[in-house]
Amino acid sequence: MATQHSRAAARLMISPAVILLLLWMIVPLTLTLYFSTLRYNLLMPGANPFVGFENYSYFFTDPAFTTALLNTLLLVGGVLVITVCGGIALALLLDQEMWGQGIVRLLVIAPFFVMPTVSALVWKNMFMDPVNGLFGYLARAFGAQPFEWLTAAPLLSIIFIVSWQWLPFATLILLTAIQSLSSEQLEAAEMDGARFGSKFLWIILPHLARAITVVILIQTIFLLSIFAEILVTTGGGPGVASTNLTYLVYIQSLLQFDVGLGSAGGVVAIILANIVAIFLMRMIGKNLDA
Amino acid sequence: MGTITLDKVTKSFGAVQVIPPLDLTIGDGEFVVFVGPSGCGKSTLLRLIAGLEDVTSGEIRIDGRNATETPPAKRGLAMVFQSYALYPHMSVRKNIAFPLRMAGMDKAEQDRRIEAAAKVLNLSDYLDRRPGQLSGGQRQRVAIGRAIVREPAAFLFDEPLSNLDAALRVNMRLEISELHNTLETTMIYVTHDQVEAMTMADKIVVLRAGNIEQVGSPLELYRNPRNVFVAGFIGSPKMNLIDGAEAAKHDAKTIGVRPEHMSISTTDGQWRGVVGVSEHLGSDTFLHVHDTGLADTLTVRCDGEIGVHHGDAVYLTPQPDKIHRFDEAGLRL
Numbered sequence: 001m002a003t004q005h006s007r008a009a010a011r012l013m014i015s016p017a018v019i020l021l022l023l024w025m026i027v028p029l030t031l032t033l034y035f036s037t038l039r040y041n042l043l044m045p046g047a048n049p050f051v052g053f054e055n056y057s058y059f060f061t062d063p064a065f066t067t068a069l070l071n072t073l074l075l076v077g078g079v080l081v082i083t084v085c086g087g088i089a090l091a092l093l094l095d096q097e098m099w100g101q102g103i104v105r106l107l108v109i110a111p112f113f114v115m116p117t118v119s120a121l122v123w124k125n126m127f128m129d130p131v132n133g134l135f136g137y138l139a140r141a142f143g144a145q146p147f148e149w150l151t152a153a154p155l156l157s158i159i160f161i162v163s164w165q166w167l168p169f170a171t172l173i174l175l176t177a178i179q180s181l182s183s184e185q186l187e188a189a190e191m192d193g194a195r196f197g198s199k200f201l202w203i204i205l206p207h208l209a210r211a212i213t214v215v216i217l218i219q220t221i222f223l224l225s226i227f228a229e230i231l232v233t234t235g236g237g238p239g240v241a242s243t244n245l246t247y248l249v250y251i252q253s254l255l256q257f258d259v260g261l262g263s264a265g266g267v268v269a270i271i272l273a274n275i276v277a278i279f280l281m282r283m284i285g286k287n288l289d290a
Numbered sequence: 291m292g293t294i295t296l297d298k299v300t301k302s303f304g305a306v307q308v309i310p311p312l313d314l315t316i317g318d319g320e321f322v323v324f325v326g327p328s329g330c331g332k333s334t335l336l337r338l339i340a341g342l343e344d345v346t347s348g349e350i351r352i353d354g355r356n357a358t359e360t361p362p363a364k365r366g367l368a369m370v371f372q373s374y375a376l377y378p379h380m381s382v383r384k385n386i387a388f389p390l391r392m393a394g395m396d397k398a399e400q401d402r403r404i405e406a407a408a409k410v411l412n413l414s415d416y417l418d419r420r421p422g423q424l425s426g427g428q429r430q431r432v433a434i435g436r437a438i439v440r441e442p443a444a445f446l447f448d449e450p451l452s453n454l455d456a457a458l459r460v461n462m463r464l465e466i467s468e469l470h471n472t473l474e475t476t477m478i479y480v481t482h483d484q485v486e487a488m489t490m491a492d493k494i495v496v497l498r499a500g501n502i503e504q505v506g507s508p509l510e511l512y513r514n515p516r517n518v519f520v521a522g523f524i525g526s527p528k529m530n531l532i533d534g535a536e537a538a539k540h541d542a543k544t545i546g547v548r549p550e551h552m553s554i555s556t557t558d559g560q561w562r563g564v565v566g567v568s569e570h571l572g573s574d575t576f577l578h579v580h581d582t583g584l585a586d587t588l589t590v591r592c593d594g595e596i597g598v599h600h601g602d603a604v605y606l607t608p609q610p611d612k613i614h615r616f617d618e619a620g621l622r623l
Binding site: 187193 | 340342361362367369371372375377378379388389392393440
């Protein structure tokens with residue numbers, strides 16, 4: 001138990017860091033909020049009059065907005081489902097004793113170290129391309145028509161690419177969690193008559209609950225702002241079929257040079273992220289309580 | 291019923307044979323304690339019986355049926371682990387119910403058995419708590435509860451008391467003995483603590499390096515240890531072992547005298563020595579006597595109020611009929 005004195009000292013000593021962090025966050029946020037209320041287009045220099053919520057109403061009534069919102073949620077949800085399920089499966093496999101364990105683990109973790117743009121381009125040109133890609137080659141080998149991944153199923157393709165990148169992260173965290181499960185507990189369950197399915201459901205999965213929560217929360221933060229993969233593969237298209245909110249903000253502020261509208265989009269993205277965060281904490285946050 | 295027979299059972303990990311061929315019969319309702327120094331293979335032996343390790347060769351029979359290849363859950367045995375191995379995310383009730391639920395037992399019967407077990411183990415007030423909220427002794431009882439409800443043919447205990455403090459250990463020792471009297475089920479108990487072995491067992495199996503050194507009731511082992519190892523291991527404080535000329539007088543390579551079988555005097559006696567450390571227990575005092583010329587230290591048990599001090603000269607006299615004699619190979623003569 002800390003005494004009153006040591007608590008006060010502790011507050012004093014962490015205050016520089018806290019204040020710095022606060023400024024780091026508050027200044028850009030305030031600027032974004034401020035810009036979002038101006039008519040501010042770089043192609044039309046001159047006065048930037050205050051227009052209230054005009055930018056927001058433009059943003060919300062943009063025909064691409066609903067699609068982008070839905071795409072964002074689908075992208076986050078899809079990648080989470082694939083990485084968590086795949087991560088648990090891979091972690092269970094990697095936990096087994098096997099020959100070449102070190103190399104295999106290294107290989108599994110490798111995708112995480114590849115830059116998003118690079119891995120997206122590799123997928124785009126070497127796997128999903130209907131002419132040069134491996135999938136197209138395989139399809140032709142079986143006499144089928146190559147599937148045009150990026151045009152026929154753009155969002156799904158991006159979900160696959162991003163999942164491939166994030167699977168190692170989930171696997172790594174879940175593997176360490178599985179390794180911390182005491183073998184006596186599993187043996188006790190075995191003596192109690194639990195087969196593999198029941199052992200997994202009643203012993204391993206509850207043990208992993210906290211790690212899964214961490215994986216979901218951390219990944220959500222990064223997945224809400226997926227951008228590079230979309231830019232280098234589909235460019236948000238065809239049409240807006242693979243545009244998420246981040247990409248929509250990019251289109252509006254940088255392609256159309258509209259700072260005001262882009263800022264409004266940014267604020268909407270922040271609000272969406274917070275809504276998602278609140279829902280997540282409600283649903284799974286209790287797992288983090290010791 | 292719970293008769294367990296081991297027939298020429300061996301176990302090797304790679305090239306290392308930890309259990310050489312071993313035969314053992316455990317009768318129905320017996321309380322058998324496997325005791326030995328750490329690394330003697332006693333836990334491995336228990337795990338072989340439980341089915342958590344595969345035997346390398348030989349046969350394990352439970353109630354006459356060959357169970358060598360039977361998976362652990364089908365052997366009808368229940369095990370209590372050293373770390374208790376409770377499921378931390380389940381309440382006490384669910385922990386105890388787990389084996390029943392795995393067996394697909396109906397809810398009413400489950401509840402009946404849980405209530406009965408909780409009553410026997412004084413856990414009724416804690417059924418809705420999580421293991422993390424319980425003390426060490428209570429967790430131990432939950433682990434036992436989870437074993438009891440299955441109504442197994444035999445209980446296996448793997449050093450269950452080693453994580454408890456001294457006072458609680460004495461208590462749980464009594465509770466487990468009491469439980470054995472109530473249930474009259476076969477119990478196999480692994481420990482490195484010879485006091486636990488002596489106080490609880492109907493039958494003690496002394497192991498060294500995977501070999502059975504001796505099997506017998508506690509007093510049998512105390513009175514007639516088969517070799518020097520058992521003589522030194524059973525009994526507290528340890529038996530004094532004396533080599534050389536004094537042993538030769540008794541036609542033996544080694545003789546052994548227990549601390550409680552020597553009398554002490556400050557004036558005269560057979561062996562002279564100098565008092566070193568004295569351990570006062572109140573009822574008894576254990577004196578460590580040096581410079582006798584027989585062994586490094588002789589331990590002797592004497593009256594709690596004995597008035598000798600560090601550095602005093604004393605004389606020890608062994609009771610002639612309580613001298614154990616061992617030959618070159620360490621076997622009893």
